[in-house]
Amino acid sequence: MALSVLQCYITHMIKPLEDALGKVLRLSEHKQAVAAELLEQLAQGDAAPYALSPDERSIVREALDRASQGGFADEADVDATLRRPWD
Numbered sequence: 001m002a003l004s005v006l007q008c009y010i011t012h013m014i015k016p017l018e019d020a021l022g023k024v025l026r027l028s029e030h031k032q033a034v035a036a037e038l039l040e041q042l043a044q045g046d047a048a049p050y051a052l053s054p055d056e057r058s059i060v061r062e063a064l065d066r067a068s069q070g071g072f073a074d075e076a077d078v079d080a081t082l083r084r085p086w087d
Helices: 005-009 015-024 029-044 054-068 075-083
Strands: none
Touching: 015 029
């Protein structure tokens, strides 16, 4: 019986996580890097909250200003954004 790549390295993992990591292994290198960063952030748990860069802070402020003035995306825009590849 052959072992999966993950089983060779990990002895105890819940099945949904094993399945998800198996899928991540088939993603592009860029998407694997994004997944690794997300897992690292999750694993840090009690670490300090993420600090926004000045550019990110500016983007958030602009979005909050638009939202406070009723500038929300309509359903078609949201649907188009969610269906777009994120690569």
